[in-house]
Structure formats: C-alpha cells, structure tokens
Amino acid sequence: MKHSAILSLSLFFQLCLPVAASGDVTADSIPEVQTLGEVIVNAQRKYVKSTSRGIKITMAGNPLSEIGSAVDAIKQMPLIDDASGEISVIGKGNPIIYINGRRMQNRDELSMLTSQELASVEIITNPPARYGSEVTAVILIRTKDRLAGMFGGVQANVSASEAMSENLAVNGGWTLESGITVFADVKADESRFKQKRFYNEQLSAGDIEYFSDTYAHVKNRTRSFVLDGGMSYEHGNNSFGLKYTFSRQPSGRFFSDADTRTDMLIPENISSETQLSSRDYRHYINLYGDFELPYKLHLRIDGDYVNGSSVSTSITNETEAERMIANRNRTYSRIAAGKVELTKTISGLEVSAGADFTNTVSKQRFMSETNHDDGGVLHPATDDVRQNLFSVFASVDYNVTSKWKIYGGVRYEAVDINYDRNHVHNPELSRNYRNLLPNIGVTFMDAVTASLYYRQNIYRPSYTTLDRNYSYVTPTLWEAGNPELRAVLIHDLGLNISYRKFIFQASASRALHKIGLIYHHNATIASNVCTFANLPAYNYLQFVAVQSLDVKFWHPTLQGILYLQDLKYGEPQRSYTTPLYRLSLRNRFDLPYKIQAYLSFNLFGSGNVEVQYCRPTWQAALTLSKSIDNWTFTLAANDIFNSWRQKYITDTDDVCFTKNVKGASSYISFSVRYRFKTTPKSYKGKTVRADEIERL
Template sequence: MTKNYATLLFLFCLSVFFTFPVAAQSTTGTIKGSVIDSATNKPIDLMTIALKRDHAVVKTMVVNAAGNFSFEKIAPGQYTVTAIAIGYPAKNVSVSLTSGTADLGSILMVSQSNNLKEVSVTADRPLIKQEIDRISYDIQADPESKGLTVLDMMRKVPLLSLDADDNIKLKGSGNYKILINGKPSTMVARSPKDVLRSMPASSILKIEVITTPPAKYDSEGLSGIINIITSKKIDNGYNGSLNLRYQGPVGGPGMGGFVTVKQGKFGMTAYGGTGFYSSPQTESSTTRTTTGDLPTTLISKGTRRFDNNYRYGGVELSYEIDTLNLVTMELNPYGGYNKSYTSQLFSLTDGNKNIGYNQLGRNRFGWNGFDATLNYQLGFKGHKDRLLTFSYKNGNSGNPLENHLTFLDRANFTDPDFNQKNNSRTKEQTLQLDYIHPLKSITIEGGIKGILRTNKSNFEYESLNDATGQFQTDPARTNKFNNDQDVIGAYNSYAYNLKEWGFKAGIRAEGTFVKADFISAGSNVNTNYFNLIPTLSVNRKFKDMSSLNFGYTQRIERPGIDNLNPFVDRSNPNFWTTGNPELKAVLSNNFELTYSKFKKGSINVGLSYRFANNTIQNVSVYNEEDKITRATFFNIGKDKALSTNLNINYPITSKWNVAMNGNIGYIWIQGAIDGQMTKNEGLTGRAYINTGYKFEHGWKANASATFEAPEIQLQGQTSAFFFSSFSGSKEIIKDKLTLSAGVNNVFSKFRYYTTSTQGTNFTQNYRSQNYNRSFNVSLNWRFGKLKDSIKKNQRGIDNSDVKKSSTSGS
C-alpha cells in the first residue's frame, strides 16, 4: 500500500511540472505599474500585489524599493490587480490584457489608521506574519480551516506541536499560557486540548505565539504565550458560520460556530460548540523492576476505553456610548467530563511470594465554570488614540473527580475496594487599570492590576467494610485544603518606531502572597515573594523585505492548584500521585533571535536559549517497605535549553503551496532526588511538512506529515512518533458552503506511546496503545453580510499567571 501511495504522489508532482512548458508555448504579455502613498508620494514598504483571474490568485509579488511591480509571461484575458499593505485598505484595479504590455501607471493608496489586523482579502493574506515580539498564523487564510479543529491547526503553527497524547507544546515545553482574544479563560486553563479539539478552526481568526511577551502581560509562562484570536471586526448587519463534523473510530460527532451582529452603537460576537471524544477499547502495560535488599518485579496489563464530552461558549457585548466612551461585557460558560473504564491485571513478585489481583475502575473527571468580564474604555477629546481602560473580572470553576475501584481474583492482596473523591474549585476576582499614550514616534503604556484567587479542595477516601457491605470514610486519608493566592502588579512599557528600527521595552513589578490551609489537620503554609520582570524587543528592517528580531524577557511559573493540592490519587494502588503545597515560583531567563524574510514566500529562522533554577519537576520515588512508587512535585530542577527553529512557506505555483516548519534543540536537566544528584540531557525537536493544491471548481487537497522526537525528562524520556494526514474539500456554494473530509495516519491503525522512568532503586516503563488511524468529515456554512466596523476595547484582563495542569483528558 505504501508503494502505491508513493507512486500516486510522484505522478501528481510530475503532472504539475509538465504543465509549465505547455503554458509557455502560448502568447503572453506583461502587466506592470507602481504604487505610492497618496499623501507623501513615496513608495510603501511591504506592499503586496496579487494578480487575480476569475477570483483566483494567479501570481503574487512584493514591490521593489521604487514601488514598481511587473507580472511577466501572462496569458491574455481579464484580470484584477489587488494592492495590499498594513495600514492601507486593499485596492482593486481591473485590467484587460490582449498582448504586449498593460501599464497601470501609478496606483494611489490612501492610508487608513488602526488597520493592522483588518486586511480582509483572504486569498491574498500570508499564512505567517513575524512581528517584533511574536509570530502569528492566519487560520482563515488556510484552506484546511474549514474542515479541521483548532487542536489540529496547532500542528501547523510555528513553534507549536502536539505530543503523542495530543498535549500542546510550545518549543517542546508544556510551560506556557493560553489566552483567548488576549484574555485568560479558565475554559482552557486546565487541559486546553479537551476544549480545542471540539472547537472548529473556522471560528478562529488567527493564533499568535508570543515568544517575548511585553510588560502588559502577566509574567507567567516560562516558554511564552499562545493567544487564540476569535473576535472579528464586524459591520452593520450580521454574519457567522456553523460547522458540523464527525471523526471515527476515535472521536465522535461535534458542532460549533460563531455569529456577529452590529446595529448602530450595539455589537455582539458569540461563539460556542459541543463535541464528543470517545475511544474503543485499547491496551496498556506497565513494568517495574526494583533493586535493594528485596528486589521485586511488577507486571501490569490491561485495557481502557473512554467517553468524553466538551461544551464551551462565549459572548461579547459592546455598546459605544459616543466616540469617547465604550462599554463591553464578556460572558463565558463551559463544562464537560471525561469518563474512563479500566481493567488491569497486576502481578508483583519479590522472590518469596506473588501478589496479584484484577482491578476494575470507573473514573469520572468533570469541569464546569463561568467567567464574566466588564470593561469601560475612555478616550480623550482631541486625542482619541489615548485610552484609559477599567476592567473587572469574576471567574468561578470546578473540577469534581471520582474514582471507584473494585478488586477481583485476589492473591495475597488485602486492600479493600474503595472510592475516592476530590471536589476542587477556584474563585477569582480581578481589577485592572490600563492607560495607553501614543506620541509622534513613541507609545507609552502603563497599568496596575490586582488578582484575588481562592483555590479549595475537599478530598475524601471511602473504603468498603466487608462486615456491613457499606463504604466508610477514612479520616486519615480525608482532608480539606484551601489555597489563597493574591497577586498585585504594575507595569510600564515603551514602543519606539523608526523607519528601519523598532524597539519595545518595559518592566513589570509583581508581588505574590500565598496562604495554604489544611483545615482538617489544622496546619498552614505561607509564602510571599516579589519580582521585577524586564522585557526587551528590537526589530531591524532591511530593504530586501527581511527583518531581524531580538528579544529578552524573564518569565515566572507559579504552581497551580493541581501542583499544590495534597490530595493523594490512589486509583493505581502501586503508583500514587499527589501535589506539594510547599512549591514556590520559578523564574526563567529567555533569549530569542529571529530572522524573517517575506517575498514570494516567507522564511523564518530562529535561535533561542533559556535557563532557570529551582524549576518544578515531577519526581517518582520507590518505597521498599510498602512497594509503592510515589510521584509528586519538587522545586529541585536546574534547566537549560538551546534550540533553533525554521519555518518556510513557499508557493511553487499559483495553485500549489508547500510549507515546512520544525525545531531542533538540546536540553540539560538536573536535580537532587533524596540527596542524590540526577541528570539527564538529550536532543529534542520536531519536523512538519504540508502541501496543498487548489484545483478548478472549488476543489482543494492537502497532505501533511509530522515527526516528534522524544521528550527529555529529569528521570527518563518518552518515545518518538510520526503523524500523517490527507484531506480534501469542495466548495459546494462559493464562499458559503464547504464539504471537507480527511484521514489521519492511514498507514498504521495504532500508535504506541512509551515513557521510561529511572530512580536509584527502580526502573519502570509504561506503554499505551492509542488509536492512530482515523477519518473525519465536516460541513461548514458561512452566512450574513457586513458593512461598518464594531468598536472593541483595546485593553482587557489577561490572567496568564499560574501553571496549567499537565493532566490529560483522554
């Protein structure tokens, strides 16, 4: 089968290349002209010119230093020339080419302020844009966005990747923050993949990877920030989209969409969806070998299936009182659950006796919550670009967990059947004040912020009383835990722009006050600390449409409730996991150097280095007395990472595009476990390639492949894996109704994911089987018509300040 696919791919490429000499034999002509600013009469930097025929882009180019462009060897016919640049509305010029040269002369462009994000000619937009402190990926410019989920699109974004369990990584690290429209959302705080795999990509405008976050952002996220932009500039009238999809055999049905409405001074943007993600039964195994006075061997084999559901929503209401006063409100409800059913056979041998049992487990992890945000933006008469914004946010979320374990076929095993429950909740209030003051060539920003956060956990352990047949609470394994974390912050930043240079610099001061109470045990832990966080970004533009960016910042990783919670998860009697309420924050130093060039295509090359002391590490220790491996978190790590990344996007022809991105790096980790220094190091990285072809009559095809190198951990590493995808789409009604279908990993039914862990007296290996091959089909419908733009707050709350959970929802 592999040979047949390779043959088809070769013939496809061959057929495209053989079209070149055929086209060259016909009579051709030239379309040329120039573009200048109507006010200054000077050429415009980075002006992109697109040549269209029958609404399809034939060729694109960037004007030269004099503002001139020339399309050569063009077949006779009717064409449209579209000129696009940041800060200018797109301009279309019709031209009829018979033979020879069609000279359009000078095309005058009228500057339009505040238009950085509003270029709306989808076919002409570049997929990737490098800014002074971030890289953005234009989801709406990608044809596959109408058939994939937001989680699927993460594989395409430079610097982002998915591991074998679909957990999102930024430069290979899980230490990052996710924002929705520049603001925090508890909806994606715990396990973002669970929500993003149910969110259609058609409801997303773009994804930003902020590698050097400016001072206005909270300092949390060691590797950076992922900002998902859903809000769109909308006009008087309405528009929206609806997406229906199905994926199998792992996955299920799902639906999602968005709608925007604008009428006079009132505007509304709403989005939402739901989806099911289920898997048929798969296998897993664990082996553990220990040394010491009484060596043991543990073997566990079993099966697992799961059924998950996700629900999310959001609405933003906007009312423009007048040209200087704006009020907006955001509401975000969400919920869902993960249910799993397990059957595990355990065998533990120490040379003298064998302990064995069959464990049946029913597990349910849920989440629910509601966020409400109110913003008031004040402009100043005569200086409308000076803005003062007041923001208030109230968030409430819950994460109930239940495990029900039954033991059968016991051999020398006396532990009772038991239930364990952990009901954790987070309540958060935020007050924020921001001010922006643009001058002639410099922009000054400043603000203050206060976060009052309360985390609560009520965990309970119930064991079966054989005499009564009832479950009874065990007070020794039951407790109530409260954690109050208050953060007070202030920032000041400056942006200075010259013709060839751009600078961003700022500093953020943050004080953190933590109080942890073990209510049942009558004990507490208090921790306070203060940080000054600098940030610097420098951009140098060159005449060949290229630029060089340098960035430096410090980042903080504060432990979240899942890292702090002392609840002991005993759902696997041989492997316990728990949090550590004495964890402290981690400070990281990050350096970035990036070269970008945009001409016919785009290329980004980056080099980064980061180091941090006292990092939070997940540590496993084996106890010889009770033969249990316990995993928890400690501030023992010392990390260094040096990596380089490459992204290339190149249109081979007007219909055939190729994109590649990847990174390779080397990581060093060390930390003291039980007084003994543990070290690990190694290569890590990924490679991704995608190719897409646009056929006639609205047909499109895409193919992609990804390779992920092993993840290096303090006590071991994971396995590498490969991912492939083939998809196609058909526009049934132009720009309205699109049908898409695809298949993932057609060459292998299952993927096997392994994790190896070593300690001073043990070695253990975990191997899980996941469904690899899957198919999906989706239907995407766009509707509505727009005219005038809605006004939105330019500042808001962004609580990106706590470590997200590393738990998996599937």
C-alpha cells in the same frame, strides 16, 4: 483514575512544549499579473511579514483564506504546530489567542470563524509585559469589518476511531446601526476514546531488583456543554461590554480493566477494575471598557469573576488481593480580578503602563478509604489556599529609525499565599513572593529581519498539583500531590532571524525550580509514588528553523527543532542530557474545483525533556477542505498509518517507570460549517489573568 489523565497530559505537554513542528503556508507570495498598456509586470505579493516580536500574516488575497475554517488556516501558518490536535507555537507551547482584542475563552470561538473572515493573524513569540508573567506566545486575530444586521453560524462534527465522538455548536447575534451588539453561543459535545496502556516499574533496593508490569484497557466517555451570551456597545473609538459564560461537564466516566504481574506483592498476579466518574461546572463573567481620553490617552479597563466546582469519585477493586480503594475529591474555586492600562503614542514612541489585582480561593476536600492497611496515607483532609496577586507593569516601543526599533518593559508582581491544612493555618506553606520580570529587545528590519531579546517568565503550579491526596494507579503505584512546590522562574535570551521564507530562532534559557514529574519508592506504604517536584537549576538550548516553498500547486513547509539540556537530578544522581529533535513536513496542494488538500508528516525524535526520556514515534495526517458560498466541508484523517505511540521513560531515584500508550490518535472526522452574514461579534473583553484561571 486521576493519575492517567494528569500523567498523559503532563508528559505529552512536556514533549510538545520544547519540540516543535508544523506550519504549511504560502509564506510570502503568489504571482500577480498587471497589464499596463502593452507592458506586463509580474509582482510578488508578500503575505508574511516579520515584526519585532514575531510575524504577521495578511489574509487579503492569501490562498489560505480559501481553506474554509479559520482553525485550519492558522494550522498551516509558519511557527504553528498542531500535532497534538491543538494550536501551539513551535518551541513556545500553547499561546493565548485574542480575537479582535478579546481573549478567546474556549476553542469553539475560533472554530466558528471561517478563513474568509480573517483580516490578519499575528504570531508573537516574545510578548510584551502587558500579557502576563506566564505568557510565552500570543496570537492576535483581526477579522474584517463587521456589518449591521443579524449574523450567526452552525458547526457540526463527527469523528470515528475506536469510538465515536460528536459535537454541535451554534452562535448568533444582532448588530444595530447604533453600535449595540447582542450575541449568544451554545455548544454540546460528547467525546469517547479507547486505549491500550502498559506500565512497567523497576525498583532498585540495594542489590535486589523488583518489577511490576501492568496491562490495561481503558475507555472514556465525556459529555459537556458551554453556553454564553452578552452585549457590547461601540461609538467611535469608545466601547464597553459584558459577557457571561456557563460551562458544565454533567457526566464523565472512565473505566479501566487491568492485569498486573509483580514480585513486589503477594499475590503476584492481580486483576483490577477501576471506575471513575466526574462532573464540574463554571460560571464566568467578563466586563471591559475601552476609551479614548484627552491628550490622546487610551484607557483600558477589564474585570473577571469566576467560580466553579468539580467532583470526582473513583473506586478500584483488586480481585485476587480482595482490596478496595475509594477516593472522592471535591474542589471549589473562585477568582475576582481587575486590570487597568493606559497607553500613549507619540510619533514612533508607544508607552503603556498599568496594574492588575487578583484574589483567588481554592478549596479541596479529600475522602479516601480502603479495606487494607494503607500506611496511614488515606484519610479525610482539606486544603484551603487563598492568594492575593498584585502586579504593576510598563512597556515602551520606540522606532529609532525606519530600520531600527528598541523595546522594553518590566512587570513587578507581589504574591501573598495563605495555606490552611485541615482548617489550621500552615506557616510553612503560606508564602510571599516578590518578582521583578524584565523584557528588553532590539530589532533590525531590512531585507533581513533580526531581533535580539532578553526576558523573564514565572510559572506557578496548578492548584491540583498542590493537593496531598493519594490516588491509586496500579497495585504498586500511587500518585500524590506536592503542596511544597515553588514557582518556576525562567531566564531567556533569544535571537530571531528571518529572510524571505526562511525563519530561524535560537534561545538560551536557565530554569530555576522547574517542576518535573518524578517517581520514588515509599517503604511506609510498600509502593512507588508518582509526584511533582522542583528540579535543580539547569540550562537548556532551543533551535527552531522554518523553510517554506511554492512550487506551482504544491506549497511545502519544513520545520524542525533541536532541544538540549544539562539537567542532573536524583539520588543516585543521573544525567538527563540526550538531545531531543523533531521534524515536520507540511504540504498544501491546490486541487481543481478550489479543493484544498493538506498532507503532513510529524517525526518525534528521542531525547530528554526534564527527567523524562521520550522514545521516537511519527504520524501522518490528511485533510480535504471545500468551501461553497457560506458552507465549508472538511474531511480529515489523523494518524492515517496508525503509527503514533506515546512512549516515555522516567528514571529517578530508585524507580524506573516506563509508559506506553496506543489508541485514541487514529481517526476520521467530518465537519460542516455554515455562516450567514459572516459577521463576527464585536465583543472585545479581555481576561485579566488567564494564567490564574488556568491554574484551577
């Protein structure tokens, strides 16, 4: 059931993006004692340092380096939120992550690293132009110097909730004294979950109110694996390399057993069963070159080639109505991209300039059928989208004095889109965009660090949201794509202030063409329809505060965010202006025998995000970690009080839709990691346009 996946992820992402959370780190220091003759000097070692674009955490001597897992270490750092299960930057959403200059392609690359391997972690909340037009946050990870010889590791994890899930990852390689490194990784995963879901639809048709209540039990089982390998060569400041990654989901099965009670249809009570199967694959080739040129110029070249395909088939049978609905979607996608960048540093001035080009092809095939009248919406169709994207960018960082720094940059993007519907060129959907995206700022660094900046970001809709196929959700609700979606443009004015262990961030933003999930009634098919639409221009404010403390063996961090917007939308027009807040308390405890314990509490407040209204909920999580030589053992319990609920209300046009989801959040997991030689591979390839790959 395509709707369930997209709706759950979309609403959860929208909740987590503007609201924030966690991060428990000894933000500044631990005592150090140095003996000078008969004089004892107590000093404070700072591990967290403010930068002009965020913060940088040094790991040498940092207690976080003893956690065992690099993922767990980063989750405890300031400005990091992991309430969704993934690493997110508070108030900025999901970051792109670089490991030794190479963009991370899947989360297992990070999970295979131990905390002892980390040299530093930099969290950037105002990225420069080189990172792309959609990027709002970046995490730069540097590991310790590599050693020659064989390296590798194994990681195994098992989790138990309503269903069991397991995964196994193995990596290894060899670094020669000559600078050549060869490496390979493989990961297999089998994940399962069960949930209870409730959908309520209220339809206002003049003076008459209609309703539809659906109670569903769902379960899912997915198998996937990833295989990659490559080589790199380093000589002095010059290096190049090649990497190939193959990922495949050979089996994905989703089953829903639902009962619906409604006064919109006859019969009024309908039981239904939905079975969804899916499979996909992707090939990814990345190559890079990093060279030092005369006159101290630095040249960087990157290239990507991606192609893949996915197939999904869903069959729904309604017992009482004797209705059958079948959908089959097949997607093929391809990306070819290249990027070149030159950098020059003179004293306190760093200048970089470059260009990138991306050619994208997305082909989607839909086949739908039913044994009942469908109002003419279920029929075979094809959507072919071809896009050329060309960008040039430049940025400047200048240290005016030891305390003042100014920086700026600009990115110009030219996008040409050709849209074919049923193999016929569609001029209305074939568009050309030209965007000039500036990024400027000034930073004062002393006892207090303060930065003021202005930036623009652009977000393009994913290709799956551009399809126009109808998918079944409930007997009275369908989901459809919207090929008329426009790109989103955000103007952002931000202020960052930090003092010792306190961080404050504020931003005022204006959103143009923001994409929101809406509901309306379609009289032709006598059902409600869920789709995406560009919202009217509106403003929003965000305030983020982080305070870390150290009280002997207890290291708490309190984080909070307040989000306000002035959005008005729909017919009849409604206001979506209820403030949304979120609080988190992270606690790290230094236990005997070097056991690390983490106890976190996350409170999600009520309020509006776009046109959704989020109801309050909370959860608590506990993690115990112990490292022994090259072994790391982690025991984690998530949502330990089984209190987490996904509760959303969307009231747009003539339809009010309520969704409540319970399950797949409370679990216990046990992980074992082993690393020998603890030497990360040195491959430094970067993705040219990560935002374009993610749109697939």
